[in-house]
Amino acid sequence: MAKKYSMIINLAKCIGCQACTVACKFQNKVPEGQFRTKTPANGLKGTYPNVSQYFIKEACQMCQKAPCVSVCPTKASYYNEDGVVLIDVDKCVGCKYCMTACPYDARFLNKETGAADKCTFCYELKVSKGEKPACVSTCVGGALMFGDLNDPLSEASQFLAKHKGEVRKPELGTHPNVNYIYEGVVK
Amino acid sequence: MNGGEKMKRRNFLKGILYGTGGTVALVGGFGTFNYLGSEKAEAASQDLETTVFSSCEMCRNQCPIAVKVKDGKVCKIEGHPNDAAFGGVICARGNAGPSLLYDPQRIKKPMIRIGERGEGKFKEVSWDEAYTYIADKLYNVKDQYGGEAIALASRKGPHDWFFRSIGKALGSPNVFSHEATCPMTRSVALETTFGNEAIAADYANTKYLISIGRNWFEGIHVAQTRAVSKALSNGAKLVVLDPRFSVTASKGEWLPIKGTTDLAFVMAMANIMIRENLYDQAFISQYAEGFDKWAEEVKDKTPEWAEQETGISKEKIIRITREFAAAKPKAILDFGWRTAYTPNDYQLRRAILIVNMMIGNLEVPGGYYTTKPANFLKSYPDQAAYAKGLGSVAQPSFPKASKGRIDGTGVKGTPGQIIPTYDGAVGKIAESILTEEPYAIRAWLVHRFNPYISLTGSTKMIEAFKKLDLLVTCDVYMTDTAYFSDVVLPECTYLERYEPIFDMSGLTPKYVIRQPAVPLVYPDTKPYWQIYKELGEKMGLGDYFKFKDMEDYITQQIAPTGLTLAQIKELGVWTPPGMNAFYVRANDSKASLDNVLSNQRKKIEIFSEEVEEATKQGVPKYISHPQPEAGKFRFVQGKVAVHTNAGTANVPILNELMPTNTLWMNTVSCKQLGLNDGDEVVISSGTYEQKGKLKMTEGIRPDSVFCYHGFGRISPELKRAFGKGIHDNYLIPHEIGEVGNAVTSTTFVTVRKA
Amino acid sequence: MDVIWGVSVDEVAWGGAIAFYLFLAGIAGGAFLTASMTDLFSKKQYPKVIQSGAYIAIVSIIVGLGLLVVDLGRPFSFWKLLLHVNMGSVMSIGVFIVSGFTGLSVVYGVLVWLNAAAQKQIRITSANTEVAATSVGQGLQAFRKPVAGLGILFSIGTATYTGFLLSAVTTNNFWHTPFMGIEGIPFLPILFLVSAISTGLAATLIGALNCGDLTTYKKIDMVLIILEIVLIFILYLSVKPVFFSGSMAVLFWLGVVILGLMSPLLLSIYSLAKHKNVILPVCGMVVIGGFCLRYFVVYTGQLFK
Numbered sequence A: 001m002a003k004k005y006s007m008i009i010n011l012a013k014c015i016g017c018q019a020c021t022v023a024c025k026f027q028n029k030v031p032e033g034q035f036r037t038k039t040p041a042n043g044l045k046g047t048y049p050n051v052s053q054y055f056i057k058e059a060c061q062m063c064q065k066a067p068c069v070s071v072c073p074t075k076a077s078y079y080n081e082d083g084v085v086l087i088d089v090d091k092c093v094g095c096k097y098c099m100t101a102c103p104y105d106a107r108f109l110n111k112e113t114g115a116a117d118k119c120t121f122c123y124e125l126k127v128s129k130g131e132k133p134a135c136v137s138t139c140v141g142g143a144l145m146f147g148d149l150n151d152p153l154s155e156a157s158q159f160l161a162k163h164k165g166e167v168r169k170p171e172l173g174t175h176p177n178v179n180y181i182y183e184g185v186v187k
Numbered sequence B: 001m002n003g004g005e006k007m008k009r010r011n012f013l014k015g016i017l018y019g020t021g022g023t024v025a026l027v028g029g030f031g032t033f034n035y036l037g038s039e040k041a042e043a044a045s046q047d048l049e050t051t052v053f054s055s056c057e058m059c060r061n062q063c064p065i066a067v068k069v070k071d072g073k074v075c076k077i078e079g080h081p082n083d084a085a086f087g088g089v090i091c092a093r094g095n096a097g098p099s100l101l102y103d104p105q106r107i108k109k110p111m112i113r114i115g116e117r118g119e120g121k122f123k124e125v126s127w128d129e130a131y132t133y134i135a136d137k138l139y140n141v142k143d144q145y146g147g148e149a150i151a152l153a154s155r156k157g158p159h160d161w162f163f164r165s166i167g168k169a170l171g172s173p174n175v176f177s178h179e180a181t182c183p184m185t186r187s188v189a190l191e192t193t194f195g196n197e198a199i200a201a202d203y204a205n206t207k208y209l210i211s212i213g214r215n216w217f218e219g220i221h222v223a224q225t226r227a228v229s230k231a232l233s234n235g236a237k238l239v240v241l242d243p244r245f246s247v248t249a250s251k252g253e254w255l256p257i258k259g260t261t262d263l264a265f266v267m268a269m270a271n272i273m274i275r276e277n278l279y280d281q282a283f284i285s286q287y288a289e290g291f292d293k294w295a296e297e298v299k300d301k302t303p304e305w306a307e308q309e310t311g312i313s314k315e316k317i318i319r320i321t322r323e324f325a326a327a328k329p330k331a332i333l334d335f336g337w338r339t340a341y342t343p344n345d346y347q348l349r350r351a352i353l354i355v356n357m358m359i360g361n362l363e364v365p366g367g368y369y370t371t372k373p374a375n376f377l378k379s380y381p382d383q384a385a386y387a388k389g390l391g392s393v394a395q396p397s398f399p400k401a402s403k404g405r406i407d408g409t410g411v412k413g414t415p416g417q418i419i420p421t422y423d424g425a426v427g428k429i430a431e432s433i434l435t436e437e438p439y440a441i442r443a444w445l446v447h448r449f450n451p452y453i454s455l456t457g458s459t460k461m462i463e464a465f466k467k468l469d470l471l472v473t474c475d476v477y478m479t480d481t482a483y484f485s486d487v488v489l490p491e492c493t494y495l496e497r498y499e500p501i502f503d504m505s506g507l508t509p510k511y512v513i514r515q516p517a518v519p520l521v522y523p524d525t526k527p528y529w530q531i532y533k534e535l536g537e538k539m540g541l542g543d544y545f546k547f548k549d550m551e552d553y554i555t556q557q558i559a560p561t562g563l564t565l566a567q568i569k570e571l572g573v574w575t576p577p578g579m580n581a582f583y584v585r586a587n588d589s590k591a592s593l594d595n596v597l598s599n600q601r602k603k604i605e606i607f608s609e610e611v612e613e614a615t616k617q618g619v620p621k622y623i624s625h626p627q628p629e630a631g632k633f634r635f636v637q638g639k640v641a642v643h644t645n646a647g648t649a650n651v652p653i654l655n656e657l658m659p660t661n662t663l664w665m666n667t668v669s670c671k672q673l674g675l676n677d678g679d680e681v682v683i684s685s686g687t688y689e690q691k692g693k694l695k696m697t698e699g700i701r702p703d704s705v706f707c708y709h710g711f712g713r714i715s716p717e718l719k720r721a722f723g724k725g726i727h728d729n730y731l732i733p734h735e736i737g738e739v740g741n742a743v744t745s746t747t748f749v750t751v752r753k754a
Numbered sequence C: 001m002d003v004i005w006g007v008s009v010d011e012v013a014w015g016g017a018i019a020f021y022l023f024l025a026g027i028a029g030g031a032f033l034t035a036s037m038t039d040l041f042s043k044k045q046y047p048k049v050i051q052s053g054a055y056i057a058i059v060s061i062i063v064g065l066g067l068l069v070v071d072l073g074r075p076f077s078f079w080k081l082l083l084h085v086n087m088g089s090v091m092s093i094g095v096f097i098v099s100g101f102t103g104l105s106v107v108y109g110v111l112v113w114l115n116a117a118a119q120k121q122i123r124i125t126s127a128n129t130e131v132a133a134t135s136v137g138q139g140l141q142a143f144r145k146p147v148a149g150l151g152i153l154f155s156i157g158t159a160t161y162t163g164f165l166l167s168a169v170t171t172n173n174f175w176h177t178p179f180m181g182i183e184g185i186p187f188l189p190i191l192f193l194v195s196a197i198s199t200g201l202a203a204t205l206i207g208a209l210n211c212g213d214l215t216t217y218k219k220i221d222m223v224l225i226i227l228e229i230v231l232i233f234i235l236y237l238s239v240k241p242v243f244f245s246g247s248m249a250v251l252f253w254l255g256v257v258i259l260g261l262m263s264p265l266l267l268s269i270y271s272l273a274k275h276k277n278v279i280l281p282v283c284g285m286v287v288i289g290g291f292c293l294r295y296f297v298v299y300t301g302q303l304f305k
């Protein structure tokens, strides 16, 4: 059966340490000054001394109805057999149409290849070999989880059965495969 | 089409293009035709990747790592997959290792200064020239002023055995670690309370955790950070006392305490616990002594009083104390890591330990424990089978120093009595150079340490550098201190060297190797063991370095464990198979702690004879430190997750993430001063000024300002970091605490628009 | 947190080059339309207008395409746009429309040129070789009107395509704005078509500056400007006010509304009343206004996602 890979980001556990950010850069040879993922602070809320803050990892949301795929003129952006949105660097002309279409600012033009680039869920280098994505396996806070939602026994499925996962900008109908857990943070 | 085919086709294309000559570079510049690195192709060739197990040194925690090497280059670093405490995890800095390894701004050749000090003019020399130069100068100083005029200072670590041998062999007593800038007051407290510094906290199993400025989520130690995370996931409560809203504070209940008043909070906890009878009397009477004196000392340290001192309401103090006591013994009032806030910081740490002991949280899960290296396990019959200790490489005895140390360490009847002799008060070096009291240091060897950035009173530090006959720095970068040195020795990085096996024992013994993942990137750099061995040999001190190379050294080290070099190289990290975490009192709350308490009396010394003798304060006494008057701010600092102290500001990827720091100031204070977020400001300590950018935030006490440590670099050779940000220690006057510690939280500054 | 690392780089994917390309494609479409319509339907002879429109169309579309290619991350792989087709992607369809248009406009331009050359030949000389050349041209002139006719379809396609390109980005609230709130009828293609004709016409008139009475064209242009004002007004009413803030507000009010629409309209009315020739300032303002409009739309859509 085809897989439905999903990343789960447990915001209460994320400490904004950027281990994911750096791991991703090396795993995927992301050029200087560019990032497939970052984990910025989501501002500081409240007034002294009643304040709160959390960090929110940003990367491709792996939309199941991905605007980037539908606009791509060369089909360089595509869904692979496991529903992961990928970019065929060979086909990409670097027109940046996908970048304008992505509502999550997940894409950039790779300085070295000239092609569009973004998080791949580390599909080719890690996941297809049964390993976890680089960011997930180095997550210091233990905030990241990755797995197949079509497999009800996977850690990810089990976790989502118990906790409420939310996607970003659901109103856009992009149906992301990245789930955020807001339990324990002041949204 | 599969990856292999695709690759072939592109290679073919590339071949054709190369055939056409000059145009390729141009076409290639657009990344179109000769782009081969598609991930599919890479995935296919990834099987050529090899893994070398080693340990990280992006900070001194030495987490076990798995270094991925491809085509002879380190392409990625991951956490060691087979270590439960680390869980295959490394932090951002650890991940950034290859960025340091391949940084073209590393120092690549030994250098000798040719211009004036601080002018930055050096000539590259051979190692032999460098050794000869150092040897001549050192012998000159020794002949003229005695071996004691030579000081050595390094970050504490495995290099010490080699580095320190040089100084000790020359008869110098003045060998220092960096600890006085870091956890030394905690060490003093542990030593004087338990007679044992090797005490750690079992965060993973605790139910209630109070931090007094300990910032696990920014001052990262992967195993500790993960353990705290785990405890929180299991429902543990976290309370954080910190004048500013750290990331750690954001994960718990933040109590923005007035800086330097923590001891009041801790004493009030004791007061409440005694008054409400919340403490473990059985534990205290069995294991401790001097409790009465403590009870007497805290009798008037009421929550009402503490509220006045700390700014935390008495209701909160009472509630937290009750919650803490209710969670006993699985509760931890944390003893801190960087513990250099005030001159009498060691008393805060002593008080913290005492309050912990009042809930009997020693040698039980979720409390404190002594580390369990092999020699410790030996005395427990059911554990003895796991005790496989490391051996050592023999050294002849060192000559006895003819004079005492410059910092008075070890002198009975003075505070120096309780300063750990291994560490010393490193801040005294600059003082001795400048004041020549008790006598002058003339030569200073610095290894893996950057006193200009790391120690307070930077201007004095420069003056001191300038007065020296010899300053030698061994580092991987041309640091600010190196910039003022006579000789700069380029070490290779941790990814290119062997080191002694590192004993990382915690609840079980654990040994970690460091081995080269790749050959030297810059062939004229060397590992420390070779540098000091060769320097020693040049100086006729070869007898202290009786090993062929580090493989030989390690082989000698691990011989008693029954492991071989090949085995430990393959494993990377070794723990006795089958051994479980061992707590002496896990199953028997009355078990003897005689092996844990290494002091003479085998008691937890709530009243410490030693401290009484040294400072006349056998139980912690409260000293009220001044609070900032209107218009002034307490200046506090801390760690940031993406940098290490003075170490990484220039490491490419980390610099990319955070090239500079800012000055945090509360919104209300900004408004009062007419300042805005992002303003350029001048921060003034009265004598000294630094420029910086203001960050307006709700996350700090209105009477305090804060910046991350490690910025404002003055060595132009640190090209990325040079001149960026605020250098905290430029503003903090050089004040040495009662037991030799640096003092970093008692400085007041004013801030104005630049 | 201090820091810097969090802030996403607010990089605009499509910048000035793309705005200029959209603008030029509009000009090209509008100019072609002006020329070909004149060629096909006008009873009066406006050879200058036809020539001006035909040439401007070629130059604009080629320069525009050049910009588009240069703006690609991988300019030398532009041909892959023709090789890999995604019928669901407006850009992919657009590539074929614009390519068709470019081809047709070049052919048309050559025919127009040959025709003009022939007219000149007949008037001036009758040397053997030149007659031969022109007679080939004369023979080909039979294709001119069909090419013009087909070209009309493609020029409308090109002009509207630039609007569809943006409006197809369904996740972009601004670009995706529907016409009068009617889901399914995107706003930008309509606006861009009107603006394209208006700017194309204006550019053509600048090119045919001194060739007699262009009153009809001026009137058409006025109608177009009025139409565009109405459209802009509708746009203003149908999107969130945030889209008209910051630096883009200046561009919108000064560049698009005042310079590009109001001033030329008032000036045109004045000139019609007073019979003054103000083609250059009016058309100049219309053209610049057209560029401001594209720039405004391209940037606003990305800055206020």
Ligand SMILES: Nc1nc2c(c(=O)[nH]1)N[C@H]1C(S)=C(S)[C@@H](COP(=O)(O)OP(=O)(O)OC[C@H]3O[C@@H](n4cnc5c(=O)[nH]c(N)nc54)[C@H](O)[C@@H]3O)O[C@H]1N2
Binding pocket: B059, B182, B183, B212, B213, B214, B215, B216, B218, B219, B220, B221, B241, B242, B243, B244, B246, B257, B258, B259, B260, B261, B262, B336, B337, B338, B339, B341, B636, B637, B638, B639, B640, B641, B642, B643, B644, B645, B706, B745
């Ligand atoms: N990412 C990262 N991790 C590191 C390091 C690093 O540089 N970077 N360094 C390593 C080292 S060497 C160490 S020692 C540890 C340090 O680990 P910690 O000691 O946990 O780290 P700091 O950030 O120095 O924590 C100091 C905190 O104390 C607060 N503070 C200042 N004055 C007072 C006071 O008077 N009272 C109270 N209650 N709080 C106060 C500061 O605001 C700051 O948040 O981290 C280690 N891990």
Ligand SMILES: Nc1nc2c(c(=O)[nH]1)N[C@H]1C(S)=C(S)[C@@H](COP(=O)(O)OP(=O)(O)OC[C@H]3O[C@@H](n4cnc5c(=O)[nH]c(N)nc54)[C@H](O)[C@@H]3O)O[C@H]1N2
Binding pocket: B057, B059, B154, B155, B178, B181, B182, B183, B338, B447, B448, B449, B450, B451, B453, B454, B455, B456, B474, B475, B476, B477, B479, B491, B492, B493, B494, B637, B638, B639, B644, B645, B646, B647, B648, B709, B728, B729, B732, B744
């Ligand atoms: N005001 C203020 N001062 C502070 C602090 C604070 O928070 N506020 N923090 C304090 C603390 S907790 C500490 S621990 C100290 C830390 O300060 P230091 O003891 O100076 O240690 P680091 O900054 O970690 O690193 C020192 C040097 O080691 C070099 N280095 C890295 N790897 C290698 C290697 O493999 N070989 C060699 N030879 N050199 C290497 C780095 O380039 C760096 O120059 O600073 C203290 N100073």
Ligand code: SF4
Binding pocket: A059, A060, A061, A062, A063, A066, A067, A068, A069, A085, A101, A102, A103, A104, A105, A106, A107, A118, A174
């Ligand atoms: S987040 Fe953006 S890049 Fe990723 S699938 Fe969705 S639209 Fe595409």
Ligand code: SF4
Binding pocket: A071, A072, A073, A074, A075, A076, A077, A087, A091, A092, A093, A094, A095, A096, A097, A098, A099, A115, A116
């Ligand atoms: S940049 Fe590449 S992936 Fe994105 S739309 Fe254009 S061709 Fe497709």
Ligand code: SF4
Binding pocket: A023, A024, A025, A027, A028, A036, A037, A059, A118, A119, A120, A121, A122, A123, A133, A134, A135, A136
């Ligand atoms: S899944 Fe892989 S590509 Fe995506 S953010 Fe994580 S490390 Fe980067």
Ligand code: SF4
Binding pocket: A013, A014, A015, A016, A017, A018, A019, A020, A021, A039, A055, A057, A135, A138, A139, A140, A141, A142, A143, A144
């Ligand atoms: S590694 Fe984990 S904890 Fe750290 S920033 Fe990334 S998601 Fe957050």
Ligand code: SF4
Binding pocket: B056, B057, B058, B059, B060, B061, B062, B063, B089, B090, B091, B092, B093, B094, B095, B220, B221, B222
């Ligand atoms: S805490 Fe981070 S930098 Fe320090 S040794 Fe571990 S992985 Fe390396």
Ligand SMILES: [Mo]
Binding pocket: B181, B182, B183, B338
């Ligand atoms: Mo430290």
